[in-house]
Amino acid sequence: MSADTPDVVAELDDLKVHFPTPAGTVRAVDGVSLAVRRGETLGLVGESGSGKSTAGLALLRLVDPTAGRVRVAGADVTLWSRRRLRATRRHVAMVFQDPQASLDPRRTVGDSIAEPLIVHRLAASTAARRARVAELLDLVGLRADTAGRYPHELSGGQRQRVGVARALAGEPDLIVLDEPIASLDLSVQAQIMNLLRHLQRDLGLTYLFIAHDLAAVEHMSDRIAVMYLGRIVETGPPERIYRHPAHPYTAALLSAVPVADPRVERERRRIVLTGDIPSPVDPPSGCRFRTRCPQARPACAETDPALAEVGPGHDAACLFPLDGERDGGVGEGATTRADAAGTA
Amino acid sequence: MSATTESTGRRVLDALRRDPLAVGGTIVLVLLVVVGVAGPWLAPAGVNDVDVDQMLRPPSGAHPFGTDELGRDVLSRVLVAARVSLQVGAVSVGIALVAGVTLGLFAGYYRGWLDSVLMRCMDVLFAFPVLLLAVAIVAVLGPGLLTAMVAIGVVYTPIFARITRAGVLSVREQVFVRAAVSIGASDVRIMRRHVLPNIAAPLIVQTSLSLAFAILSEAALSFLGLGIQPPAPAWGRMLFDGRGFVTDAWWLGVFPGAAIFLTVLAFNLVGDALRDVLDPRQLTLGEARRSTT
Numbered sequence: 231m232s233a234d235t236p237d238v239v240a241e242l243d244d245l246k247v248h249f250p251t252p253a254g255t256v257r258a259v260d261g262v263s264l265a266v267r268r269g270e271t272l273g274l275v276g277e278s279g280s281g282k283s284t285a286g287l288a289l290l291r292l293v294d295p296t297a298g299r300v301r302v303a304g305a306d307v308t309l310w311s312r313r314r315l316r317a318t319r320r321h322v323a324m325v326f327q328d329p330q331a332s333l334d335p336r337r338t339v340g341d342s343i344a345e346p347l348i349v350h351r352l353a354a355s356t357a358a359r360r361a362r363v364a365e366l367l368d369l370v371g372l373r374a375d376t377a378g379r380y381p382h383e384l385s386g387g388q389r390q391r392v393g394v395a396r397a398l399a400g401e402p403d404l405i406v407l408d409e410p411i412a413s414l415d416l417s418v419q420a421q422i423m424n425l426l427r428h429l430q431r432d433l434g435l436t437y438l439f440i441a442h443d444l445a446a447v448e449h450m451s452d453r454i455a456v457m458y459l460g461r462i463v464e465t466g467p468p469e470r471i472y473r474h475p476a477h478p479y480t481a482a483l484l485s486a487v488p489v490a491d492p493r494v495e496r497e498r499r500r501i502v503l504t505g506d507i508p509s510p511v512d513p514p515s516g517c518r519f520r521t522r523c524p525q526a527r528p529a530c531a532e533t534d535p536a537l538a539e540v541g542p543g544h545d546a547a548c549l550f551p552l553d554g555e556r557d558g559g560v561g562e563g564a565t566t567r568a569d570a571a572g573t574a
Numbered sequence: 575m576s577a578t579t580e581s582t583g584r585r586v587l588d589a590l591r592r593d594p595l596a597v598g599g600t601i602v603l604v605l606l607v608v609v610g611v612a613g614p615w616l617a618p619a620g621v622n623d624v625d626v627d628q629m630l631r632p633p634s635g636a637h638p639f640g641t642d643e644l645g646r647d648v649l650s651r652v653l654v655a656a657r658v659s660l661q662v663g664a665v666s667v668g669i670a671l672v673a674g675v676t677l678g679l680f681a682g683y684y685r686g687w688l689d690s691v692l693m694r695c696m697d698v699l700f701a702f703p704v705l706l707l708a709v710a711i712v713a714v715l716g717p718g719l720l721t722a723m724v725a726i727g728v729v730y731t732p733i734f735a736r737i738t739r740a741g742v743l744s745v746r747e748q749v750f751v752r753a754a755v756s757i758g759a760s761d762v763r764i765m766r767r768h769v770l771p772n773i774a775a776p777l778i779v780q781t782s783l784s785l786a787f788a789i790l791s792e793a794a795l796s797f798l799g800l801g802i803q804p805p806a807p808a809w810g811r812m813l814f815d816g817r818g819f820v821t822d823a824w825w826l827g828v829f830p831g832a833a834i835f836l837t838v839l840a841f842n843l844v845g846d847a848l849r850d851v852l853d854p855r856q857l858t859l860g861e862a863r864r865s866t867t
Contacts, residue, residue, distance in 0.1 A: 290756050312761075319758030331749035336771040349758045400757070 238301075239403040239436050240289055240322055241265035245298035247284050254511040258284040260460035261298070266404055271430065271437040273447030273468070275483070276457035279507045285457070286406045286440050290322050291315050303403055320350045323397035327409040329389035333381040339392050340377030343367070346400040366395040369433075370425060387418035394425065398433070406438045411446065423450065444480075445487045448472060453543075456480050459518045460510055462537065466544030476546035476553070478525050517549065525550055589851040590844075599843030602836055609653055610660040617650035621807050630823045640825035642815065648825060651807040652833050658808050659837060662723050662792040662801075663785045669727025670788075671781060674734025679765050681735065682742025693739065696732035704729050704787075705794055712800040722801040726791045730784050737780055741773030748772075775852035782848055786841035793834050809834050 247259040259281040266272050276282040287293045288300060291307055299308045303321045310318070323346070326332035333342050343363050346352065353359035364374040370391040381389055390410060397405050407426065411419040427450060429435055441447045447454060448468055455465040456479065464477040475481040482501040503522045508514055514521045520530040529549055537545040540553075590596040609616060625645035633640045639648035677696070681689040699707065711725035745751065746769065754764045795801040796810030804811060809830040816826025 292752060292756055312755075316758040316760065319756060322756075324753070324756045326749055326753060328749060332753045334750040334754075334768050334772070337767070345754065345759060346757045349760075349763070396753075396757070 237268045238265045239268050240302045240438075241300075242285060242288060243299040243301065245285065245288055245300065246296045247281070247288055247293055248296040251511070253509075257460050257510045257513060259288060260510075260513070262457070262460070262462055263298075264455055264462065264465075266436060266438050268403070268436055269434055270452040271439055271447075271450050273444075273451030273454040274438060274440045274457060275442070275444055275447060275454060277442060277507055279459075279510065280457040281460040281510070282440050282442075282457045283408055286324070286408050286438060289404075289406055289438065290319070290324055292324075316349075320346065320400040321403045322406060323400060323402040323404070324406045324408060325390070325393045325397045325410045328413045329386065329393045330381065330413075332393055333389060335381055337380075338377060339367075339372075339379050339381065339384070342381075342392060343377070343395045343399055346396065350400055352400065362399070363395075366399055369398060369429065370395045385418075386414050387421060390414060390418075390422055391425065394422075394429070398429070398435075404436045404438060406440070408440045409442065410439075412442065426450065443487065444472070444483050456483065459507060459513055461518060461547065463519065463548070464544075464546040465537065466541065466546075470541055470544040474541065474544075474553070476540040476544065476551035477519075477548045478523050478552060479519050480546075481552055482524075517547075519548075525552075586848070586851050590847055593847050593850075595843045596847030599840040599847070602840035603844060606656060606660065606837055606840065610657040613653040613655075613657050617647070617653045619647035619650045621651050621654045622646065622805050623650075630819065632823070633825055639829045640823065642812075642823075642826055643819065648812075648829055651812060652809070652829050655807040655809050655812065655830070656833065656837075658719070658802055658806070659789045659792060659834075662719070662726065663789045663841075665723040666726035666788045666792070667730065667781060667784045669724065670730035670734050670784060671777070673727070674731040674736075675738045675770075675777065677731070678735040678738025679742055679769065682739035683746055683761065683765055683769065689739075692735070696735045699728070700732040700736075702729075704791060708791055708795060709798065709800060712795060717800045717803065719802045722792055722795050725795070726788050729791065730788060733780060733784065734777065737776050738773060741776060742769055745769050745772045779845055779849040779852060782841055782845035786838040786845065789841070790834065790838050 242262055242264050245259055245262045246257070249256040249258055262281070262285050264272065264274070264285070274282045274285065284293055288295055289302070291300060291302075291310065295308055299306055301307065302318055305318065307315060307318060333339075340360070340363050343366055344353075344359050347359050347362060353362055360377075363377050367374055367376055372388060372391050372395070376384070376388070376392075381392070384392065393410070410426070411422050414422060423446075426437070430437060437450070439447050439450055444454070444456075451468050453465065454468050454471045455462045456471070456477065457463065458479050464471065464475065464480045466476075471480060472484065475484055478501075482503050485499060485501040501524060505522055508518070508521055514531075516529075516531040516533055517523070517526070517535055520526040523530065527550065533549060535547045535549045537547045540546045540551045590600065614621075623646060625641070628637070628641050628645040629643055631637055631641045631645075637647050637649065639652060642648055642651070677692050681692040702710075707729050708722075708725040711728060712721050715721040715724065742765075751764060751768055754768050759767075792801055792808070793810030793813070796808040797814040799811070799814065801810060802808040804815075812830035813827055813834075816823065816830070819826050
């Protein structure tokens with residue numbers, strides 16, 4: 231996968247983001263490669279502290295990479311200055327987790343949505359800008375007169391719609407969705423998910439969808455990448471990830487998804503991970519997951535496994551990948567739950 | 575912007591109206607501005623109408639505030655001097671506000687060596703006693719109204735720089751600033767459109783309080799003969815000139831002194847009230863943002 235591949239809109243290549251702290255160097259992202267292809271949704275899943283958000287921010291160069299490369303729209307922007315990056319920022323937009331915090335409380339909804347239009351000079355006149363803002367508000371299901379209101383006058387769901395409208399304004403090649411529904415009420419979560427899905431269908435959008443659980447991204451994603459402690463441990467199409475997870479960490483994440491069917495739920499086998507995610511200052515030797523892995527063997531402390539193919543388009547970083555059909559119907563359960571939320 | 579400013583403005587007005595001290599301060603300030611604008615027309619006599627037959631007369635019907643050692647009408651001089659005080663206050667605080675906010679914005683936004691250099695310079699200025707520094711600046715530039723205003727402006731710059739920087743430091747970490755960066759907004763745009771409006775409240779409070787101190791500083795400089803030059807009237811200068819007659823002609827000191835006192839008190843009352851009204855909201859806004867991030 232390289233920048234020459236025409237359908238790759240943005241990619242990280244062996245990216246490392248390390249933060250110096252008094253306690254030592256935090257290896258938030260420690261060698262992540264991923265490429266987002268035009269028109270797809272790549273789901274990036276991991277616990278808090280896995281580095282998934284940092285990877286997303288690195289794609290926008292909102293954090294400075296320690297090593298590796300960031301390519302956007304075919305250009306290597308790894309070392310670009312803030313000033314030089316400004317023009318390319320149109321290509322990648324971001325929807326933040328907390329819409330309340332990501333909207334300036336002192337600016338109207340219209341001002342916030344118009345900002346990309348002003349910054350990138352995308353509207354010829356004030357009237358054209360206003361018309362475009364109204365169009366964007368309509369796209370995300372808000373009334374045109376919302377433009378004159380302030381964020382504090384809106385509900386959480388409405389605010390996130392504004393966040394989405396702002397991301398759409400510059401017609402970006404890629405939208406990074408950083409847990410866009412995590413801070414919303416359950417009923418509103420489903421609405422925003424539906425909005426994102428419809429927008430993608432109608433406008434041919436490309437998403438990097440960052441989430442902390444697999445259930446959230448299952449129905450959105452064309453491909454899924456699971457992160458643990460600064461690394462991608464498994465990546466593949468959702469039907470493989472959900473039915474045949476090869477990495478024990480993915481299996482554990484899946485088993486944590488409750489099932490709506492009580493019959494299935496009773497038979498569900500939970501893999502309970504013990505302990506917390508280890509400190510990214512001092513990751514375990516060998517496989518990073520071995521300290522919490524139910525399948526860990528002595529060899530796991532020796533070798534740091536690289537991503538290796540375990541199926542078609544399906545890679546896992548495990549010395550002893552799981553195989554065979556998953557039992558307990560967890561994948562089905564996840565489906566049921568997400569469907570229930572989707573129709574709520 | 576306008577709707578929030580409006581609604582915030584209306585809320586501030588409502589809150590101020592319920593505070594009798596703030597109402598009193600505001601009335602005094604309004605009167606002061608009227609006198610500052612219309613002083614020469616309100617004055618019953620010319621400020622430099624010397625009348626040696628009428629010198630050092632106590633307050634009377636003809637001269638409500640009495641006359642000075644040259645027979646000039648003290649009331650007229652006090653009224654006309656209001657303009658000087660307001661002018662000095664406005665210009666010097668304007669200088670301090672523009673310079674301090676600019677320095678504070680850049681220091682807080684860019685951090686690093688720029689922050690260190692700018693803020694250490696501010697610390698040095700801050701370390702001097704206010705009047706001593708002003709006197710030193712006037713000594714270098716020469717006495718006069720303009721240099722007094724510049725000197726007072728320089729003296730109050732560090733306060734604005736510090737307040738601005740402190741506000742910028744907290745606002746620049748907000749997600750909406752990161753969002754503006756992700757959109758591609760320039761640093762200047764982010765500072766002007768996103769940071770500054772969100773730190774306006776403490777700056778408004780500091781401006782009103784600084785106006786009081788600036789007027790007081792001008793009076794002190796004039797008292798020392800370093801401000802506006804005679805025969806133009808200034809409250810501080812009138813105090814100075816009247817000090818030799820304090821036992822015989824109390825009115826020479828009392829009326830300009832009372833003018834200074836009332837003006838400073840009014841600005842302080844309004845400034846304190848603004849702080850009470852604006853700051854709690856700022857706190858809760860900040861807390862709300864922090865708790866949701």
